[in-house]
Amino acid sequence: MMKYGISVVFLVLVMGLGPRAAGQYHTDYQSRQDWVIVKNYLATSLLYQDSTLSKRLLGTPELRQVLSQRHERYVRSLDCRDVACFLEAFKWQEAEVDVLVGLLVREAEKDDALKAKLNERLLPSMAYGVPAQTTASQYFGKALRQDLNAMNYVIDVYAGAKKPNYPRIDSISFDVTQRSYLALLSDVRQDVLRDSKYPYQAFYETVLTAVRLLEINERWDAAQLExxxxxxxxxxxxxxxxxxxxxxxxxxxxxxxxxxxxxxxxxxxxxxxxxxxxxxxxxxxxxxxxxxxxxxxxxxxxxxxxxxxxxxxxxxxxxxxxxxxxxxxxxxxxxxxxxxxxxxxxxxxxxxxxxxxxxxxxxxxxxxxxxxxxxxxxxxxxxxxxxxxxxxxxxxxxxxxxxxxxxxxxxxxx
CATH class of the missing domain: 3.40.50 (Rossmann fold)
Incomplete structure (x- = not known):
């Protein structure tokens, strides 16, 4: 009997199929944080899980310049005295998203290791829509743009108290007007910076901030029972x-x-x-x-x-x-x-x-x-x-x- 054969990679990357059932594919993520990242930001996770590829792609002079400026904005949040200041530091700016997507798509068109990862893992996943007459690098660009904006959405909701789609069941857990809340955001900042030891890791500061905010709001539901x-x-x-x-x-x-x-x-x-x-x-x-x-x-x-x-x-x-x-x-x-x-x-x-x-x-x-x-x-x-x-x-x-x-x-x- 004919079976669906389109989504083994999706099953491995998003649904939780382990190495025994998936044959050549396997998961490198075991923690709840890894599950939250891979299910929400699959394209980003392909880089995050590969430090060698990350260092090479994110270490080009143009990308290092963008990431250095982004990192400095995050570091300066030490002086934040209100929630809006933290939001500005935590989130990607629109111009940064445009530049990063453009530069990484360009790298995807010439880097053989990244090309292979996109063709073998990202495109077959259909996680960013059914590919239709699109190249792997174009699909990667679409996916990255979605990821970066989705991270900003989490920060707006779970740091800035923006109303989610269903406020009665999904809203923030904290009173953002309390002074203690600013201290909590400062602790989030400090925790993320501890994972940013190398210049290329500035690319992951926003995703780690989003995931940490989901954690402290007790909203790691995407990882439950995985x-x-x-x-x-x-x-x-x-x-x-x-x-x-x-x-x-x-x-x-x-x-x-x-x-x-x-x-x-x-x-x-x-x-x-x-x-x-x-x-x-x-x-x-x-x-x-x-x-x-x-x-x-x-x-x-x-x-x-x-x-x-x-x-x-x-x-x-x-x-x-x-x-x-x-x-x-x-x-x-x-x-x-x-x-x-x-x-x-x-x-x-x-x-x-x-x-x-x-x-x-x-x-x-x-x-x-x-x-x-x-x-x-x-x-x-x-x-x-x-x-x-x-x-x-x-x-x-x-x-x-x-x-x-x-x-x-x-x-x-x-």
Missing amino acids: PLIERENKPAFEAIRKTDFEQYPYALLLTLGAGPSVYDQPISPGGMLRTRMAARSYFDGLAPFIVVSGGRVHPYKTPYIEALQMKKYLMEVLNVPEEAILIDPHARHTTTNLRNTARIMLSYGFPADKFAIVTSSKPHIDAVENMAERCMKELGYVPYELGKRVSDVVIEFKPRPEALTIDPDEPLDP
């Missing part, structure tokens, strides 16, 4: 390769969550009922795998990961075997429930010619049926193709390659 393929999703991933999908009407069943409204509630009543619906369909033979999708979202700063709690309920209460359950512990919205499940289908070896189904309450499936416009607004693309409405609470869908695209203004689930 690598999934070697942890929570390992039993099901291994079962996929042994499954005869011809025996089932659908490839998998996505169950949408229902976030609790009570802070210390692991799973909501709605979540319980939706997992029951999924278990019933599984035991009826509708699909060989269930995906439960939902991150650490509701209520604000909840300690519970919704998908993990739904998996526990499926196993402990409803007797669904672990090898039949895949989790997406990152999605924060219905749009990303489907997008992340599409990524799983594209990357885990599901058949390319088979629909999946999504189940939830009738109003929720009504929303899914009419969600394309919202996807375009929030993601910039529609990550799925809908099939027929099977019932009030079930609708068919297939993944689209666009689902692999990073969302630059959702750093908790890019």
Whole structure:
């Protein structure tokens, strides 16, 4: 049976596939910081993980001049007396972005090692959109520009208290008017500078600042439970390769969550009922795998990961075997429930010619049926193709390659 073959590299770089399953590809990132960087800023991470390449590319006279000026601005933030001063020091300036992208694209056109990295790892990832009549260096330029601006976005939200897309669940954790907050930003500055021992490392000051701000805001959600393929999703991933999908009407069943409204509630009543619906369909033979999708979202700063709690309920209460359950512990919205499940289908070896189904309450499936416009607004693309409405609470869908695209203004689930 034909499988999706477009995204092994994406799986390795972004979804968390380790060396055993990926063959020649392997991950060099193990810490939570590495996961946050690679999932949000993939193009930047390809340089960050390769110190030899970084030193050569970022050590040219023109780049050293830009980075030296940028570093001096960061150093001068020692004298900052307000948040705006720190923001100016921490962020890339628009002119710097233009110059850096231009210079690095030029290097990408002549540096053989970088060319190979872009062709073997960046372009196949589709992490910055499906490449269409674009060269590797052009795609690299687009990716870098997105990365640098996305770092600025994190700094605006998690240092400057700019409203994120969903303030009720994603906003900053601190009162930025307090004097103690300035001291905290000063500590962030000091920590980042300790990792800037060499001139070329000035290129990474902004990304490290963004990641440190996510850390102190307890917003490293993008890294939670990674690598999934070697942890929570390992039993099901291994079962996929042994499954005869011809025996089932659908490839998998996505169950949408229902976030609790009570802070210390692991799973909501709605979540319980939706997992029951999924278990019933599984035991009826509708699909060989269930995906439960939902991150650490509701209520604000909840300690519970919704998908993990739904998996526990499926196993402990409803007797669904672990090898039949895949989790997406990152999605924060219905749009990303489907997008992340599409990524799983594209990357885990599901058949390319088979629909999946999504189940939830009738109003929720009504929303899914009419969600394309919202996807375009929030993601910039529609990550799925809908099939027929099977019932009030079930609708068919297939993944689209666009689902692999990073969302630059959702750093908790890019």
